[in-house]
Amino acid sequence: xxxxxxxxxxxxxxxxxxxxxxxxxxxxxxxxxxxxxxxxxxxxxxxxxxxxxxxxxxxxxxxxxxxxxxxxxxxxxxxxxxxxxxxxxxxxxxxxxxxxxxxxxxxxxxxxxxxxxxxxxxxxxxxxxxxxxxxxxxxxxxxxxxxxxxxxxxxxxxxxxxxxxxxxxxxxxxxxxxxxxxxxxxxxxxxxxxxxxxxxxxxxxxxxxxxxxxxxxxxxxxxxxxxxxxxxxxxxxxxxxxxxxxxxxxxxxxxxxxxxx
Amino acid sequence: xxxxxxxxxxxxxxxxxxxxxxxxxxxxxxxxxxxxxxxxxxxxxxxxxxxxxxxxxxxxxxxxxxxxxxxxxxxxxxxxxxxxxxxxxxxxxxxxxxxxxxxxxxxxxxxxxxxxxxxxxxxxxxxxxxxxxxxxxxxxxxxxxxxxxxxxxxxxxxxxxxxxxxxxxxxxxx
Numbered sequence: 001x002x003x004x005x006x007x008x009x010x011x012x013x014x015x016x017x018x019x020x021x022x023x024x025x026x027x028x029x030x031x032x033x034x035x036x037x038x039x040x041x042x043x044x045x046x047x048x049x050x051x052x053x054x055x056x057x058x059x060x061x062x063x064x065x066x067x068x069x070x071x072x073x074x075x076x077x078x079x080x081x082x083x084x085x086x087x088x089x090x091x092x093x094x095x096x097x098x099x100x101x102x103x104x105x106x107x108x109x110x111x112x113x114x115x116x117x118x119x120x121x122x123x124x125x126x127x128x129x130x131x132x133x134x135x136x137x138x139x140x141x142x143x144x145x146x147x148x149x150x151x152x153x154x155x156x157x158x159x160x161x162x163x164x165x166x167x168x169x170x171x172x173x174x175x176x177x178x179x180x181x182x183x184x185x186x187x188x189x190x191x192x193x194x195x196x197x198x199x200x201x202x203x204x205x206x207x208x209x210x211x212x213x214x215x216x217x218x219x220x221x222x223x224x225x226x227x228x229x230x231x232x233x234x235x236x237x238x239x240x241x242x243x244x245x246x247x248x249x250x251x252x253x254x255x256x257x258x259x260x261x
Numbered sequence: 262x263x264x265x266x267x268x269x270x271x272x273x274x275x276x277x278x279x280x281x282x283x284x285x286x287x288x289x290x291x292x293x294x295x296x297x298x299x300x301x302x303x304x305x306x307x308x309x310x311x312x313x314x315x316x317x318x319x320x321x322x323x324x325x326x327x328x329x330x331x332x333x334x335x336x337x338x339x340x341x342x343x344x345x346x347x348x349x350x351x352x353x354x355x356x357x358x359x360x361x362x363x364x365x366x367x368x369x370x371x372x373x374x375x376x377x378x379x380x381x382x383x384x385x386x387x388x389x390x391x392x393x394x395x396x397x398x399x400x401x402x403x404x405x406x407x408x409x410x411x412x413x414x415x416x417x418x419x420x421x422x423x424x425x426x427x428x429x430x431x432x433x434x435x
Contacts, residue, residue, distance in 0.1 A: 176325045176394040178401040187320045190329050194350040241324040248327040252350070 069137075081126060081145060089131065091141045097169060098152035108166060108228040112157060119153040159221045160247050163228065163240045170233050174241060190245050197252045203260045210253035216246050292353050293387040299357035304364050307346040309333040314417055317410025319402040323394060328355045332402035334366055334374070336410055342366045342374055347402075354392040358382050358399035371407055 067074040073085035079093035079100055092101075099106045102118050126149060131142040155161045167173060193209065200206040220243045227236035292300070311318045311333065319332045328351025335344035345363035349356045361382055366374045379396035382388075388396055 174325045177323065178321050178398055179324045180401075182322045182324075184320055187322050187329055190322070191320065191331055191348065191350070194329065195348070244324060244327040245322070245329070248350070 081122065089126065089134075089138050089141045089145065092144050092148045098155050098165060101148060101152040102156060104156065106166075106169075108159070108163060108225045110156060110162065115153065115156055119149060122149050159217075159224065160240065160243050163224050163236065163243070166228060167233060167237055167240065172233055172237055174237065174244075179241070186242075190249070193249055194252060197249065197256050200256055200260070203257055206253050206256045206260060210250065210257070213246050213250050213253065217243060217250065220246065295386050296353050296357040296388070299360040299386070300353045303347075303356060303360045305346050305360065305367075306348060308348065309335055309344065309346050314413055315410075317406040317408070317413065319405030319407070319409060321398055321402045321405055323351070323355075323398050325394070326351065326355075328352065328395070328398060330355060330359050330398055330402045332359055332362060332399070332406050334406045334410060336371060340370050340372075342369055342371065351398075352392070352395065354386070354388055354395040355398060357386050358388075358396045359402060361385060362399040362403050366403060371410065374403060375407055377403055 068083035068086060068088060068090065070088040071083060071086040073083055075090070076084040079096035080090050082089055097106065102115060102122070104110055104115060104118070123146060126142055126145045128139060128142045128146055131139045134142075155165050164174065193213075197206060197209055200209065220239055224236050224239045224243065227233075227239060308331075309316045309318075313335070315336050317334045317336065320330070322329045328349065330347070330349045330351065332347045333345065334342045337343045345366045347359040347363045349359045358379075362377065365377055365382075369377075377400060379393070379400040382396040382399055383393050386396070
């Protein structure tokens with residue numbers, strides 16, 4: 001980390017990373033008017049009928065450009081990061097899902113090591129540091145691509161965000177607001193768990209709750225994998241909601257451990 | 262040079278990635294001082310006896326953010342809310358909303374408390390649009406507590422009626 005900050009080029013790189021993270025929640029006004037909702041692609045799920053990928057978030061309203069902005073050559077594959085002809089960096093393809101961006105199968109089971117490898121591979125080529133001597137347009141496109149990679153990696157790395165994203169792609173996001181159908185005994189259980197974390201007086205006590213929560217999260221991950229694999233999205237949604245509550249408890253355990261240690 | 266920089270940056274980038282992308286990253290948002298006040302000096306934190314016939318318990322959850330909120334009211338014989346407690350596990354706005362809710366229900370009748378709207382809570386705490394759902398959660402918690410109280414009262418009445426029928430038939434048969 002120190003070497004990252006000491007090197008003058010690195011500090012620019014570091015700032016660019018921070019900008020990328022900050023920019024990784026794109027608003028349509030920031031981005032070039034390209035890559036809108038394109039034709040939905042058919043991707044087979046692990047088992048069952050083909051899953052229709054309808055991207056919920058797209059980077060603008062225009063359809064994705066058929067070819068390179070500089071030389072006009074049509075793209076060999078999608079999403080195209082660089083032109084196959086003139087090698088110019090391309091703006092993000094708004095019709096691509098985050099799975100496609102990082103070259104993963106559209107499925108809940110993911111090899112996170114492969115994901116990380118692919119993410120780093122792509123960042124090495126797309127990072128804005130590589131474009132400091134290029135045109136303003138290329139710098140802008142590389143920043144947007146880099147931010148998109150950050151967002152894709154962050155979303156797909158953890159099972160909870162990955163699952164929630166998959167539901168979004170199915171047009172079933174978890175709405176804000178109270179869950180009127182919630183099981184009162186489940187909410188009571190959550191309340192008691194949260195209270196237990198708050199009242200933990202020793203790190204061992206907090207850790208015990210943490211371990212139990214980890215086990216529960218692992219169970220839920222397996223159940224969600226099963227449900228999504230079978231295309232049972234409603235069931236997966238209910239499980240992901242449970243997972244969200246337990247993930248919050250896991251966070252609270254970490255905070256409590258920080259306080260106690 | 263850039264490649265070298267990137268290669269040496271790559272592994273710290275992952276480290277950075279983990280540190281930067283965890284939910285604990287503080288983004289550029291700030292809470293209104295009223296929210297901070299309720300967060301640092303919450304009013305009426307705690308629990309009432311949920312088995313008490315005059316206590317209504319409302320337990321609600323918000324799945325999108327994983328917040329859980331419990332709000333309890335104690336009602337006297339004239340139907341006035343004499344005490345209220347809350348416990349909320351969630352963001353500052355959710356805690357402030359429920360803290361304010363317990364302040365507002367005290368001294369009100371059950372019917373008056375039903376009129377408390379999330380928009381009033383949000384206005385009082387100057388909640389930004391992104392946190393409006395927290396005030397909604399508080400309103401739902403109040404309604405759930407009132408509903409629980411009403412349910413218990415109906416139960417009490419039903420039991421009272423059953424008891425009087427039983428005693429009447431016992432008197433008649435003797």
